[in-house]
Amino acid sequence: YLETLEGKYGQEGEKLIYKxxxxxxxxxxxxxxxxxxxxxxxxxxxxxxxxxxxxxxxxVWRADRPQKGRYREFFQCDVDIIGSKSMLCDAxxxxxxxxxxxxxxxxxxxxxxxxxxxxxxxxNLMGIDENKNHILFRIIDxxxxxxxxxxxxxxxxxxxxxxxxxxxxxxxxxxxxxxELLFELENKLESIPQGLEGIKEIRxxxxxLAGMGVEAGHYEFDPTLARGLxxxxxPIFEAVLxxxxxxxxxxxGRYDNLIEIFSKQGSPATGISIGLERIITAMExxxxxxxxxxxxxxxxxxxxxxxxxxxxxxxxxxxLSGINTEVALxxxxxxxxxxxxxxxxxxxxxxxxxxxxxxxxxxxxxxxNNRQEETSSDNLINRVEKILENNV
Amino acid sequence: YLETLEGKYGQEGEKLIYKxxxxxxxxxxxxxxxxxxxxxxxxxxxxxxxxxxxxxxxxVWRADRPQKGRYREFFQCDVDIIGSKSMLCDAxxxxxxxxxxxxxxxxxxxxxxxxxxxxxxxxNLMGIDENKNHILFRIIDxxxxxxxxxxxxxxxxxxxxxxxxxxxxxxxxxxxxxxELLFELENKLESIPQGLEGIKEIRxxxxxLAGMGVEAGHYEFDPTLARGLxxxxxPIFEAVLxxxxxxxxxxxGRYDNLIEIFSKQGSPATGISIGLERIITAMExxxxxxxxxxxxxxxxxxxxxxxxxxxxxxxxxxxLSGINTEVALxxxxxxxxxxxxxxxxxxxxxxxxxxxxxxxxxxxxxxxNNRQEETSSDNLINRVEKILENNV
Numbered sequence: 094y095l096e097t098l099e100g101k102y103g104q105e106g107e108k109l110i111y112k113x114x115x116x117x118x119x120x121x122x123x124x125x126x127x128x129x130x131x132x133x134x135x136x137x138x139x140x141x142x143x144x145x146x147x148x149x150x151x152x153v154w155r156a157d158r159p160q161k162g163r164y165r166e167f168f169q170c171d172v173d174i175i176g177s178k179s180m181l182c183d184a185x186x187x188x189x190x191x192x193x194x195x196x197x198x199x200x201x202x203x204x205x206x207x208x209x210x211x212x213x214x215x216x217n218l219m220g221i222d223e224n225k226n227h228i229l230f231r232i233i234d235x236x237x238x239x240x241x242x243x244x245x246x247x248x249x250x251x252x253x254x255x256x257x258x259x260x261x262x263x264x265x266x267x268x269x270x271x272x273e274l275l276f277e278l279e280n281k282l283e284s285i286p287q288g289l290e291g292i293k294e295i296r297x298x299x300x301x302l303a304g305m306g307v308e309a310g311h312y313e314f315d316p317t318l319a320r321g322l323x324x325x326x327x328p329i330f331e332a333v334l335x336x337x338x339x340x341x342x343x344x345x346g347r348y349d350n351l352i353e354i355f356s357k358q359g360s361p362a363t364g365i366s367i368g369l370e371r372i373i374t375a376m377e378x379x380x381x382x383x384x385x386x387x388x389x390x391x392x393x394x395x396x397x398x399x400x401x402x403x404x405x406x407x408x409x410x411x412x413l414s415g416i417n418t419e420v421a422l423x424x425x426x427x428x429x430x431x432x433x434x435x436x437x438x439x440x441x442x443x444x445x446x447x448x449x450x451x452x453x454x455x456x457x458x459x460x461x462n463n464r465q466e467e468t469s470s471d472n473l474i475n476r477v478e479k480i481l482e483n484n485v
Numbered sequence: 486y487l488e489t490l491e492g493k494y495g496q497e498g499e500k501l502i503y504k505x506x507x508x509x510x511x512x513x514x515x516x517x518x519x520x521x522x523x524x525x526x527x528x529x530x531x532x533x534x535x536x537x538x539x540x541x542x543x544x545v546w547r548a549d550r551p552q553k554g555r556y557r558e559f560f561q562c563d564v565d566i567i568g569s570k571s572m573l574c575d576a577x578x579x580x581x582x583x584x585x586x587x588x589x590x591x592x593x594x595x596x597x598x599x600x601x602x603x604x605x606x607x608x609n610l611m612g613i614d615e616n617k618n619h620i621l622f623r624i625i626d627x628x629x630x631x632x633x634x635x636x637x638x639x640x641x642x643x644x645x646x647x648x649x650x651x652x653x654x655x656x657x658x659x660x661x662x663x664x665e666l667l668f669e670l671e672n673k674l675e676s677i678p679q680g681l682e683g684i685k686e687i688r689x690x691x692x693x694l695a696g697m698g699v700e701a702g703h704y705e706f707d708p709t710l711a712r713g714l715x716x717x718x719x720p721i722f723e724a725v726l727x728x729x730x731x732x733x734x735x736x737x738g739r740y741d742n743l744i745e746i747f748s749k750q751g752s753p754a755t756g757i758s759i760g761l762e763r764i765i766t767a768m769e770x771x772x773x774x775x776x777x778x779x780x781x782x783x784x785x786x787x788x789x790x791x792x793x794x795x796x797x798x799x800x801x802x803x804x805l806s807g808i809n810t811e812v813a814l815x816x817x818x819x820x821x822x823x824x825x826x827x828x829x830x831x832x833x834x835x836x837x838x839x840x841x842x843x844x845x846x847x848x849x850x851x852x853x854n855n856r857q858e859e860t861s862s863d864n865l866i867n868r869v870e871k872i873l874e875n876n877v
Contacts, residue, residue: 113505116548142778142828144814152544156508177814181793185812304797386534401573405696420577422536422569436534 095120101129101351103231103323109155123154127171128324128348128364135175135362136355143176143360150369162339162374173364175352180294183328183347184301186365190332190343191307193367198381201335204307204343205315208295208328211278212319214288218281219261221253229253233265233319237333237340241266265316275314294328324348330365337378342371385438388417390481392434395421396446404445407455407473411443414474416481435460440484441477459484487512493521493743495623495715501547515546519563520716520740520756527567527754528747535568535752542761554731554766565756567744572686575720575739576693578757582724582735583699585759590773593727596699596735597707600687600720603670604711606680610673611653613645621645625657625711629725629732633658657708667706686720716740722757729770734763777830780809782873784826787813788838796837799847799865803835806866808873827852832876833869851876 095112102110102125111123124130127149135141150170159165172189174182187204194202209230216226232247239247241262248258264281267274275292282288295314302312320329329346345365353359376382391411395404404420411418419439421430427444434442444456444465455473458465459480468476487504494502494517503515516522519541527533542562551557564581566574579596586594601622608618624639631639633654640650659669667684674680687706694704712721721738737757745751768774783803787796796812803810811831813822819836826834836848836857847865850857851872860868 111505111507113503115503142825146811174814179814181787181812181814185814301793301797304794304801306801395573401693402696405693409696409698419538420573422566422571422573422577433534 095122097133097355098122098125098129101324101354102126103227103321105231105321109157111154111156124151125155126153126366127151127169128173128351128366131171131173131175131364132348132352132362133355135352135360136358139356139358141175144182145175146173147175148172162368162371164370168369170367170369171364172367173362175362176360178349178361180297180328181301183294183330183363184298184305186345186363187298187312187330188302188305188307190330190345190365190367191302191311194332194343197372197376199334199375202311202332202342203335204312204330204332205318206295206298206312206328206330207315207318208291209325209346210287210291210294210327211282211316212291214282214285214291215261215264215278215316217285217287218264219257221257221261225251225253227323229261230319231321233317234321236317236319267316271313274316278316291327298328320344320346322346324351326350328363334375337375339371339375341368342375343367387419387437387439389419389437389439390416391418391441391443391477392430392437392439393418393420393443394427394430394445395424396427397424400424400445400447400450403450404443407443407445407470410470410473411477414478416474416477431458431460441480443473443477487514489525489747490514490517490521493714493716493746494518495619495713497623497713501549503546503548516543517547518545518758519543519561520565520743520758523563523565523567523756524740524744524754525747527744527752528750531748531750533567536574537567538565539567540564554760554763556762560761562759562761563756564759565754567754568752570741570753572689572720573693575686575722575755576690576697578737578755579690579704579722580694580697580699582722582737582757582759583694583703586724586735589764589768591726591767594703594724594734595727596704596722596724597710598687598690598704598720598722599707599710600683601717601738602679602683602686602719603674603708604683606674606677606683607653607656607670607708609677609679610656611649613649613653617643617645619715621653622711623713625709626713628709628711659708663705666708670708683719690720712736712738714738716743718742720755726767729767731763731767733760734767735759779811779829779831781811781829781831782808783810783833783835783869784822784829784831785810785812785835786819786822786837787816788819789816792816792837792839792842795842796835799835799837799862802862802865803869806870808866808869823850823852833872835865835869 098110110125113121115121148171150168152166153169154166157165172186174186191204212230213226216223216229228251232244236244245262267277269277275295279289279292318329318331325346326349327347331341332343333341343365347363349361352362393404393408395401401424408418408420431442440461442458442460444458449455453469454467455470456465456467457476461484490502502517505513507513540563542560544558545561546558549557564578566578583596604622605618608615608621620643624636628636637654656673659666661669667687671681671684710721710723717738718741719739723733724735725733735757739755741753744754785796785800787793800810800812823834832853834850834852836850841847845861846859847862848857848859849868853876
């Protein structure tokens with residue numbers, strides 16, 4: 094229902110929700126993300142044992158202008174932990190994202206970590222009205238896209254005073270990095286308990302990440318990270334590639350007050366969302382995607398209608414051994430069948446004709462080394478596996 | 486776009502399409518099935534090497550009345566072969582469905598096979614106007630739901646003559662089964678080439694299915710199978726469970742003329758669609774779904790904030806060995822942590838406290854047999870794997 098989604102994604106997100114009226118006159122909408130639906134489910138089923146961990150891979154829809162790696166329908170891969178305030182949860186979901194990127198083959202990426210409490214602390218320190226935080230956060234969140242000058246210009250269009258804006262930007266722009274920057278901010282925020290709590294949480298997450306095998310250099314504190322969504326309450330994170338520049342490929346944060354919108358009995362929660370299409374786009378650009386037009390490892394030829402059953406039996410034998418196998422879908426010229434297998438990049442062909450059936454032999458053709466050999470049915474699997482191994 | 490889907494699903498299907506106008510004023514619709522989108526894609530990319538095989542698991546939407554195993558949003562698992570008229574393709578997609586059901590654990594199911602050409606042949610034989618076939622097919626398709634009396638009543642409401650209707654029903658109702666029935670119909674249809682072709686195709690498919698390891702008794706010719714969709718041109722199939730009665734769990738057929746709607750260069754095609762929700766509903770009713778509230782095999786306790794890193798290291802070691810592992814998300818009472826693991830049904834717990842860290846030992850608790858043992862870090866994986874094996 095539309096009302097489940099409304100008022101959760103901030104002013105700009107709200108505009109991107111696909112909404113319509115169904116045949117029964119109900120106001121409904123397409124999923125904008127997987128976090129709100131998860132929160133509703135958690136609220137509806139209080140019997141779920143907590144802490145509750147789940148992943149979900151599903152399409153979501155946004156009425157946005159399509160661009161590189163960004164579509165109106167796209168897949169999010171979400172990992173969330175519900176029911177614990179421990180920073181171990183935040184570290185764990187970040188670690189899942191890290192290990193996913195590593196396993197796919199990415200090396201040049203950085204996971205930026207910040208905390209809404211630190212941002213709130215800075216806002217307090219500057220004497221900016223806390224109710225206007227979200228305006229500020231949404232503008233800083235564009236830093237990567239529009240640069241510091243762009244952010245400054247957009248801030249000038251708000252009713253924050255020039256002094257406050259430059260003070261705020263100065264604090265974010267501290268020329269130090271990592272631990273040193275964290276220490277610097279800690280000193281500045283010493284009178285703001287919320288800010289200090291945020292810094293403590295960032296330190297705790299960093300400590301756990303190291304314990305979870307996340308390599309140093311792949312995560313860093315970044316006080317300019319803001320995230321646009323309204324519902325974050327604590328740590329926020331975002332993974333970006335050094336190249337290509339296609340925005341964040343993982344994003345997330347803690348949303349301790351979201352579930353209580355749907356039920357009296359709230360629950361703290363944190364999670365990440367991995368953007369599948371952006372990752373695929375980046376992998377394509379970086380040449381990380383293996384170009385394969387098939388998953389078949391073996392192609393079994395068919396000589397004639399009468400010998401089809403024999404070819405099928407050979408294919409069944411291979412498939413039962415876990416080898417992905419195709420059978421020619423039409424009897425006919427052997428050369429034509431082999432050309433098809435070759436065009437598809439299938440590395441091994443099996444030739445089964447009346448001669449082979451008569452002699453009890455099977456011909457195996459190694460398409461990559463252009464060699465062929467004869468073998469008995471008993472030896473088929475063995476020989477095929479050997480050729481496939483050598484071809485890897 | 487709505488126009489892609491319109492006019493493809495028959496009168497009744499058409500009503501169930503979710504359609505709306507988007508922000509840009511475009512008339513759009515939600516996927517009704519995966520076959521039409523596939524056909525559009527094939528038409529758009531003629532460079533795809535054929536025969537082309539693909540599977541796809543994705544949600545589709547129908548504005549239908551929800552009922553047992555039937556929802557407005559549900560998942561279809563489709564398997565299709567594009568670009569070949571060979572009955573090997575039809576047999577192969579049926580065999581995929583068969584092997585899927587077997588692998589999941591179903592034994593009491595039957596795959597019904599019929600052919601639109603046979604139905605057309607019968608219609609011709611009865612002298613019924615071929616343009617009204619679809620009316621006829623849609624009514625027979627309800628046979629399982631409304632029974633033969635219901636079908637007869639609905640046919641009486643059409644403008645077919647009473648004579649033709651009873652002749653038609655008599656032909657379908659021949660009291661024989663399988664090969665014998667096929668032979669009977671072959672005799673009756675001897676003057677109708679289309680009908681004979683349909684019978685030949687059914688025989689060919691049956692022959693191939695046997696070659697593909699599909700057990701006899703799991704498929705049979707059923708002349709009353711009609712399938713409601715407009716786009717089928719040849720063989721049609723449907724898998725049903727003996728119990729529970731929840732309609733077909735797999736359905737499909739050949740659609741040789743569908744792709745040419747989207748491009749001049751058409752392509753023959755056939756495929757099946759596996760209904761995920763119905764299968765899950767049936768498995769629940771038959772007690773085939775293992776009741777597990779977690780995939781975690783091991784739970785690592787956390788003694789104190791200071792020993793957390795140590796617990797994380799143990800968890801990393803287990804995870805690197807491919808063992809699904811959870812770490813307590815909060816230090817605190819050991820009994821509370823063990824209760825959580827127990828409630829979740831996690832079979833093995835690891836206790837890591839200051840004593841264990843000091844002595845270099847780790848305590849492994851077998852939750853199922855309520856036994857515990859001490860081991861060294863080097864032996865951890867070995868011992869855990871042994872306990873998990875014994876617990877299977």
